[in-house]
Amino acid sequence: MGHDYQLDDDHFHDECGIFGIYGHREAANIAYLGLFALQHRGQESAGIVTALDGKQYQVRQMGLVTDIFKKPILEQLPGDIGIGHVRYSTSGGSLIKNAQPFHVTYSKGPLAIAHNGNLTNAARLRRELEAQGSIFQSDMDTEVLAHLVARSKGVKTIDRIVDALSQVRGAYSCLFMTGDEIIAVRDPYGFRPLVLGYLGDAIVLASETCAFDLIGATVDRELRPGEIVSINRYGVNHITPFPKTMPKQCVFELVYFARPDSIIFNQSVYDFRRRAGRILAEEHPADADLVISVPDSGLFSALGVAEQLKLPFEMGMIRNHYIGRTFIEPTQSIRHFGVKLKLNPVASLLDGKRVVIVDDSIVRGTTSRKIVRMLREAGAREVHMRVSSPPVTGPCYFGIDTPQKSELIASTHTVAQIAESLGVDSLGYLSIRGLRQAAGAAEYPFCDACFSGNYPMQMEE
Amino acid sequence: MGHDYQLDDDHFHDECGIFGIYGHREAANIAYLGLFALQHRGQESAGIVTALDGKQYQVRQMGLVTDIFKKPILEQLPGDIGIGHVRYSTSGGSLIKNAQPFHVTYSKGPLAIAHNGNLTNAARLRRELEAQGSIFQSDMDTEVLAHLVARSKGVKTIDRIVDALSQVRGAYSCLFMTGDEIIAVRDPYGFRPLVLGYLGDAIVLASETCAFDLIGATVDRELRPGEIVSINRYGVNHITPFPKTMPKQCVFELVYFARPDSIIFNQSVYDFRRRAGRILAEEHPADADLVISVPDSGLFSALGVAEQLKLPFEMGMIRNHYIGRTFIEPTQSIRHFGVKLKLNPVASLLDGKRVVIVDDSIVRGTTSRKIVRMLREAGAREVHMRVSSPPVTGPCYFGIDTPQKSELIASTHTVAQIAESLGVDSLGYLSIRGLRQAAGAAEYPFCDACFSGNYPMQMEE
Amino acid sequence: MGHDYQLDDDHFHDECGIFGIYGHREAANIAYLGLFALQHRGQESAGIVTALDGKQYQVRQMGLVTDIFKKPILEQLPGDIGIGHVRYSTSGGSLIKNAQPFHVTYSKGPLAIAHNGNLTNAARLRRELEAQGSIFQSDMDTEVLAHLVARSKGVKTIDRIVDALSQVRGAYSCLFMTGDEIIAVRDPYGFRPLVLGYLGDAIVLASETCAFDLIGATVDRELRPGEIVSINRYGVNHITPFPKTMPKQCVFELVYFARPDSIIFNQSVYDFRRRAGRILAEEHPADADLVISVPDSGLFSALGVAEQLKLPFEMGMIRNHYIGRTFIEPTQSIRHFGVKLKLNPVASLLDGKRVVIVDDSIVRGTTSRKIVRMLREAGAREVHMRVSSPPVTGPCYFGIDTPQKSELIASTHTVAQIAESLGVDSLGYLSIRGLRQAAGAAEYPFCDACFSGNYPMQMEE
Amino acid sequence: MGHDYQLDDDHFHDECGIFGIYGHREAANIAYLGLFALQHRGQESAGIVTALDGKQYQVRQMGLVTDIFKKPILEQLPGDIGIGHVRYSTSGGSLIKNAQPFHVTYSKGPLAIAHNGNLTNAARLRRELEAQGSIFQSDMDTEVLAHLVARSKGVKTIDRIVDALSQVRGAYSCLFMTGDEIIAVRDPYGFRPLVLGYLGDAIVLASETCAFDLIGATVDRELRPGEIVSINRYGVNHITPFPKTMPKQCVFELVYFARPDSIIFNQSVYDFRRRAGRILAEEHPADADLVISVPDSGLFSALGVAEQLKLPFEMGMIRNHYIGRTFIEPTQSIRHFGVKLKLNPVASLLDGKRVVIVDDSIVRGTTSRKIVRMLREAGAREVHMRVSSPPVTGPCYFGIDTPQKSELIASTHTVAQIAESLGVDSLGYLSIRGLRQAAGAAEYPFCDACFSGNYPMQMEE
Secondary structure, three states: OOOOEEEHHHHHOOOOEEEEEEEEEEEOHHHHHHHHOOHOOOOOOEEEEEOOOOOOEEEEEEOHHHHHHHHHHOOOOOOOEEEEEEEOOOOOOOOHHHOOOOEEEEEOEEEEEEEEEOOHHHHHHHHHHHHHHOOOOOOOOOHHHHHHHOOOOOOOOOHHHHHHHHOOOEEEEEEEEEEOOEEEEEOOOOOOOOOOOOOOEEEEEEEEHHHHHOOOOOEEEEEEOOOOEEEEEEEEEEEOOOOOOEEEEEEHHHHHHOOOEEEOOOHHHHHHHHHHHHHHHOOHHHOOEEEEEOOEEEEEEEEHHHHHHOOEEEOOOEEEOOOOOOOOOOOOOOOHHHHHEEEEEEEEOOOOEEEEEEOOOOOOOOHHHHHHHHHHHOOEEEEEEOOOOOOOOOOOOOOOOOOOOHHHHHHHOHHHHHHHOOOOOOOEEOHHHHHHHOOOOOOEEEOOOOHHOOOOOOOOE | OOOOHHHHHHHOOOEEEEEEEEEEOOOOHHHHHHHHOOOOHOEEEEEEOOOOEEEEEEEEEEEOOHHHHHHHHHOOOOOOOEEEEEEOOOOOOOHHOOOOEEEEEEOEEEEEEEEEEEEEEEEHHHHHHHOOOOEEEEOOOOHHHHHHHHHHHOOOOHHHHHHHHHOEEEEEEEEEEEEOOOEEEOOOOOOOOEEEEEOEEEEEEEEOOOHHHOOOOEEEEOOOOOOEEEEEOOEEEEEEEOOOOOEEEEEHHHHHHOOOOOEOOOOOOOHHHHHHHHHHHHHOOOOEEEEEOOOOOHHHHHHHHHHHOOEEEEEEEEOOOOOOOOOOOOOOOOOOOOOOOOOEOOOHHHHHEEEEEOOOOOOOOHHHHHHHHHHHHHOOEEEEEEOHHHHHHOOOOOOOOOOOOOHOOOHHOOOOHHHHOOOEEEEEEEEEHHHHHOOOOOOOEEOOOHHHHHOOOOOOO | OOOHHHHHHHOOOOOOOEEEEOOOHHHHHHHHHHHHHHHHHOOOOEEEEEEEEEEEEEEEOOOOHHHHHHHHOOOOOOOOOEEEEEOOOOOOOOHHHOOEEEEEEEEOOOEEEEEEEEEEEHHHHHHHHHOOOOEEOOOOHHHHHHHHHOOOOOOHHHHHHHHOOOOOEEEEEEEEEEOOOOEEEEEOOOOOOOOOEOOEEEEEEEEEOOOOOOOHHHEEEEEOOOOEEEEEEEEEEOOOOOOOOOOOHHHHHHHOOOOOOOOOOEEHHHHHHHHHHHHHHOOOOOOOOOOEEEOOOOOHHHHHHHHHOOOOOOOOOOOOOOOOOOOOOOOOOOOHHHHHHEEOOOHHOOOEEEEEEEEEOOOOOOHHHHHHHHHHHHOOOOOEEEEEOOOOOOOOOOOOOOOOOHHHHHHHHHHHHHHHHHHHEEEEEOOOHHHHHOOOOOOOOOHHHHHHHHOOOOOOO | OOOOHHHHHHHHOEEEEEEEEEEOHHHHHHHHHHHHHHHOOOOEEEEEEEEEEEEHHHHHHHHHHHHHHHHHHHOOOOOOEEEEEEOOOOOOOOOOOOOOEEEEEOOEEEEEEEEEEEEOOOOHHHHHHHHHOOOOOOHHHHHHHHHHHHHHOOOHHHHHHHHHOOOOOOOEEEEEEOOEEEEEOOOOOOOOOOOEEEOEEEEEOOOOOHHHHHHHHHEEEEEOOOOOEEOOOOOEEOOOOOOOOOOOOEHHHHHHHHHHOOOOEEEEEHHHHHHHHHHHHOOOOOHHHHHHOOOOOOOHHHHHHHHHOOOOOOOOOOOOOOOOOOOOOOOOOOHHHHHHHEEEEEEEHHHHEEEEEEEOOOOOHHHHHHHHHHHHOOOOEEEEEOOOOOOOEEEEEEEOOOHHHOOOEEEEHHHHHHHHHHHOOOOEEEOHHHHHHHHHOOOOEOOOOOHHHOOOOOOOO
């Protein structure tokens, strides 16, 4: 799996995962499992809202899914329909009030929203709503959506949702739930994934297919960019009310976010990464003795690199899986501490060797630098770093919690300067051309703005 | 002190206590102490909101004040102005979302509200607001207030608050706080108390004066019914914008809710209770050997009863103070269990004696019945119960969490029937006339609707 | 009840309470209730050991009884025989390893010991045992007892216990439990109480009768000093193997430790205290307007004082019952803080009055001094302190956690000096003669060494 | 790393890890880090004992190292010498009293013991000690050691330890600590590893070298079987007092227990496993499309298998790292649940393929069976299982928590029967000859009794 939240000083953060289930008498339990499988998409808070007889029940807390949802908690969530959410920061601070699903009542009854993405005009909409007398209790874009739905003149919930969504810009894969209906939405660009499936007679929705694997559901299909699917007692209905546009699916989901065992954007994440590794090695061959990776996120492209270079792949760094949520930094005299707690090089393997180390991306460069030094201290004679995505040169406005541009090492340094800064013997990034090739050459319905600078839209402020 | 939340099956529940401080660099710490002194007014949740440089900081949690506000928590609450709240149920369930102070942002910035009371037209206002597109995230009346303030066309905050309050009916003592101002309000009937004082240069507000005693503040005066006091950098300003009406201060605050060491409604709670005891004994003398009370709430009137009857007062029941929040009921074979955990009669004192037992009120009668049986099992030859308030015949709509009318023993039973049901040799309630006499005969600015049925207004639904 | 663990800087600490039950299928549940009723005897840690089919099960933790023993914990304690313990410090620090019942296995199988008291030759015995190769895992005297039992050549458990006890000196009321037997012991002086009773067919043992009241057991009788009772399948057997001596029951149990609703040393604690108050007032009359007490410990003697002086008794200080285990001291500028959190004087009652305030004892004087100042600040014109026990001039070696002699105000100050130090208008202690009279004049089987200096024995080091 | 405590129904359990440090002013902090790096050797409880000025300080708790040792806890552990322990079950139940280091005082002062291993004559020694009057407070073998040390007539601590150890049989790597000395021991067979190193001037001891890597210490050497090293103010002294015998180091440490980045028994664990994989593939070739492993424990031998078979190695199963300590089983209808929570096959990779799956060992077979079915459901056309150790046919008496013989699938089934039971197309175990070859052919100082039945000694009962 591509996630490693202990090393996050040098990685993007995934922001959210969403899950929905309609028509299963164990809705809360299944939602809990679905969220567990999506935990890599957000480890800060989690929540589930269920509905029974038109009334909603909710639990939202800070923490990991398995820590929050114990038996007595799940028993507080009756009903056969439910939506859930796991979250990392993005917009809105690390506070319980920003945990999702967002839950309100309004003139039509209860409404819960699980939202993955980021709106680029939320601040302006919020000001406009406030000017009309609205009050806000959280910092989330999602609260803007709730106000827009509540203020809409639409008669049916779906009309109100379409009305609301027609006013927002940006990235959103959303699950809306009333007392007896789920409405699933993917924005016209399709930035974030959202997949539809079946669990027996029940209908399930999830950010990634790995959630279906765990619960034994079968994948039906991914929602199309701009598609809205409503699920209620009358069945499943889908519409595409927004003007059609060229999709801009987030290529970083393939590069790093999604789990390698998921199928998103209609392709295998695993295959994408392995392919990216092969192309990377073609573009940047290395004369070396072995290929290792930064576990676990670089493992899959490293296999591709090793294959292409015809070099042995080795598990050259061992992870400690017992890292808790907080760790006492015990002494200043220990070098590379943050990384050492997590990773230890296998010195017997590396000693005297020319090593290719593969990672999926470099953001700030801090962790990479420490890793390179650890490898050298373990005896590596040469260190050749290969990165299975292009240099990250700009922030993301569509739901990924990237640092500011000034903190992105590639926004201020050339590749040669980065190589020197990291202390490597050679450094090779996958080219944007290579990235596009890995993602499927002919059509390219992807957003790669963080690499290319080609933003489909800008933040309004 | 008059509170005993372990015996609550037979008592009213106090709903809220509020506290505010303006102009003290330890605002959160002082608010914490103030809430601690008001803990008897609500043990379910507590919260503090402070403001610094126009920004608000909040902590709201389920639990007792001393359990919630530890040092690291208080350090999250900077600023020299703050309001706090302790809460028991009333409207809105036992959920964290219903903890106060209520906190929103709207067009004018942040707004926090600490509210003690209950609105009689909240449900209608809520429907009207929803019809205009408002969303609601809690079950509290207070959220209605926030919407009304936000939707007001008033330019200044105080104008908006006056505008909002002019639309609501019912009971409210409130503290509103912006980024740099506190506005304190008591409704025109003055149902709930609210006192103003000084702590050095700082201004403090509290439901009861006992909060001032703890922090060493001096009482200035009680807000008058209908008075609004705004406190900001320009000083303290007060207005009385609502039509004047006869005050209807809650006599049950004197009978049971307020701490006996508080001065509210401009009189000593202790003196009131002792006086009520004397009048009770005049109205219902008893030929007995000694007077005891249900501790601690009946102690003060029992002293008055004993004095009037010229009988010795004894501590005939001993309390166990170590009751935690939850208690495992271990076996069905133990009789009167709930009460036994809390109270034990002193058999050596009661054996063979004719006992007068004084309590402040009887609601359902369940606890009283168990106490009477415990006294008899301890050897009491006769048990004469005296109650220092009239029979409770109706629910409260103004912020007290009474059971429904059908559960009030005095709404369906005569005094003779109640006496038989409790198993006492005689039963005497304070008369309404006696209650009024105890509260001050000449003018009577009190609501005693739960005893008399004279409701100043009804719930709209 | 005579206990107030928040004011402990000026009180003795009770150290332990013990409880046993034989022959009840809910042994753990009943033991839990018994310990709950004895909680005032120790709030630091609690434990229960039960036995089933010759095997023992134990739970020992820091904290209050109701916090430790939740349903799943009690379910880990099967069996129809059990002993329990609540503990404050005395010998052995505040550590889990010092929680009781002490539990070991030795050549005869499992052995659990619940011990109330303090041995005066424990240090020497420990050194001797260590010299013979014994290891110690705690700091408790009780571990010495366990070693002595294990090393005894006695064939039957009871013989080993008699053998062990014949080697120790000091105070001990103990419950020993094997896999199927309970052996209850009171030392020859009978320093600590231990009462025997029946709960249906089951046999119960407790430090005080208030534990029987809660579970609905009937008191049979107090164990006699030097008596050993063994309870097993063959019935109840009692022996008195030690040389008979004049009993030295701890008079401080009557003065302060025991609950007022208990019968110990064959007398009512309540009656003792009330009587002590009357004698105190005879010895030290006062010309005053009213009598109040330091709640709750001084209430009972205050009633006696008021009766004797023919002055009204009033609840002049109100307690806050919501004090948690820890409290953030928020600001240095608030005076008398520790006491204020707990107690608040009723100013309306005291203003301009000459007040007699009654407490059960003065140890260091710190709290008393703060209380006197609070009364004066509340308006009291004169403050006359009356103490219902003699000056505490020496430490206790028999199980009470008193400060060292140098910290006892009465060991270094005359009564006149104490009066001046406390700031009272007059100060009167009960005389030793008065104490003896209150305890029953003719025979006097009590230890009052902390008042009189007449120690039945000394600590060996 | 070779550990995966979520899949433990089909794996051995590692029992203990030990760590010691002498002469570092941050002894507790360093011990904490050392234990963190050894966490894979025991996740049930952890403890640290330090010494300062002849006095010992201890913390022992259930739980993971990072959950137990927060800053305020570490601050309770002063001193520049300390030993620590992590533990899984083996002898003694999952109770806090069985947490280590074991800590006592005896005639010579305090003694702490951190023990990795299992004594084969502990039950007899315990009975003998009990017959001499010893009491036992835990179920651990280690308590026997403490008694033997305390009862020894030796004058110096080291003499007592030698005396004690000369009476025990079985497996033990131990750290003894007094108030100012550490004595490290490895039993004559050297079953468990124990390595000595330096951290600046401080001396460190650990079960595995990975603990040294984390703290930046340098490895000096492994203690020799039968060696005793004492470290005190006079320096480092070593003796080998026991009769020399052929070492019997636990080969399962190499196969599964130790971290792959450790050097133990003077060889690289990583290299051993890779080599075992190559030999396994030589012995049991397979005609297949790709090689995958059960992560993480099978990864290293899988690389060897893939190399030897000249097949691509793939990450065919993805782990979920967010499993907490407890997990709610939500529904019976989900198949292979326990394994699914942890592992998910990459269907896009496996579909239609002939798959070789490599694991390090098979104990009960339960997990393997579920994994095979998951692979088939993911589309694998053929499943060939290769196991990089021989069939486990007997329990371990030397400190590994294996199930009883009857639960070991290989003790009751032939390889053909196991293959059928697991549902694989072929099954190949490493031969004992291959194991010996992987471990170093010439001399073979290893115990492989669980595979070969050649026990160096038996349990006495």
